[in-house]
Amino acid sequence: MTTSSRRRPAYLVIADSLRCKIETQQLKPGERFPTERELVQEYNVARMTVRHALDILQIEGLIDRKRGRTGGTFVRAVPPTLNLTSHEGILLQLRDRGFLTRVEVVALHKAEVLSHMAATFGVEEGTLVWELKGVHYVDDAPISVSKYTIPVQLVPDLDERDLHQPLLETLESCGLKMAHKRDRIVAATARAEEQKLLGVGRSHPLLRFSRVIKQSDGAVMAISEETLRSDIANVEVIVGEDPSPGQVPHLD
Template identity: 30%
Template structure:
């Protein structure tokens, strides 16, 4: 029996060939790859070399491995860029990047504000807020879970409007309110059973948690929200001014930050 020997050159060649197949559309986002034997034969490499190449691609988020009988290795879906330098609704963000935007409204109600919400919206403790909980979809696949809270007295009748699209567009059209600035706090968290269920991921999978307070042109806060984005579908774009007032970036004006998938401790 001949032992399989791999080296960095062979692994890199296999990795590059896989990337070429994905870039050309021969392998599409969400597609399940064939067996290791078939794939190794197609690429002309040993199975050991293929496993190492797939391991590198998985670490960089290009492919994902799902255990179990119905699992396998899949091409990862395209990532959504979240630009922190602008305040836009998720539907507009998705449409601008070529995705078909969708939403599922989980709940919509008027409730008393907790201390954190009241402080963020500058309300009296227990003041009434409209809470909207939705799942955001990109090309029919869930990408984020959104909890938005807005002062109920400022937006009367909001619950009677269609909430499946952009709330920002509704606020602009019906109340003349537009976001002028937003303060966002971002951290990586692990998905609990409930979040994993609605976002179609495994419990413990990484999420990008964004807590946002949006203000209007007069500096008055009108939205306090908490969004959970799938880390395997999200990329952060940070625009950093350079010394000459321009932005140095991986994309001419920004710095891309990939939130790599990691296992929960």
């Protein structure tokens, strides 16, 4: 057990460990949870300590406890957590965790850049840009709507590219690699089109990301807006390197 673990109550450390297993799908939704006896043996603690840890997970909505012959403790379906500081987009992060993802293109056309975007791109007003709108699906459920604006001169043949994959992958195949991004995040309610595309009501809680994406030379390669269903995914911010990534604490 680490020094930091010793400073915390054992039931909190166990709860953290089990929560990690659920979030990384080592324990999958619908699966039967390890029994109290199994957890006592795994963590070498008293049964009451295990029960305190399970109480925390139940309060957080991560597990269900059922009584009776068919009872037991089961993992509930929980929204995946997305790292906002990652260079990978939403779909790439989810795909890496084993989710089935796809992109449905809603619209793609050329237009003159809006004046406020021209300043961000460092181009003249009237410059042609691609406007790409799509819906992102995870396990066949719509999770977000995105709109990308990209200068045509950077990707003249975007309409001939595979747009049914994460756009950052497509842009990287064109020689455009993201080196920096800046996000502005606001809580929002669904616009009329978003209600239709995401299958939600007007008052449904959403997160809206306004993003500027730059290449390594500082040139802006894309401006995007992404609207995410907050009931299907959680977000987190991670700063610095984890000194013990993936470590499962053991209690003596």
